[in-house]
Amino acid sequence: NLDLRQGTVTLPTMLYLAQIDGTEEADTLRRVVGGDGVADEEYSRLAIRIEESGSIDAAINTARDHVANGLARLAFIEDPSLFGQFQAFANLALERTQ
Structure with missing residues (x-):
């Protein structure tokens, strides 16, 4: 609103x-x-x-798809700690949308 x-x-x-x-x-x-x-x-x-x-749910699903695609593109990162930081940041962004 x-x-x-x-x-x-x-x-x-x-x-x-x-x-x-x-x-x-x-x-x-x-x-x-x-x-x-x-x-x-x-x-x-x-x-x-x-x-x-249903537009809000659709937008959240779109955001989830973007996060999943983004994280998949970061699969080349060998350092699990660094990848985990990216993953945590992405998940935080998703939590804000819900």
Whole structure:
């Protein structure tokens, strides 16, 4: 909800917009992120709709995929301690999204 109020377009918001593109709801969402000032209940309603759409879960799954791909690309690192640090950092980033 805070991201919407600040006009920050997050991955869940983009995924939700893709689902509703061409609808009146999409126009409202564009006004919200554009900072055109909508009522508080509109922010809350959109935040609930984004959550109910499954877009947040989809974004988390996308983040998990990116972390897995990134760690796979670091498989050449022979030092287990160094690799473990990268892995811990990546997992910390994932925990922040949940």
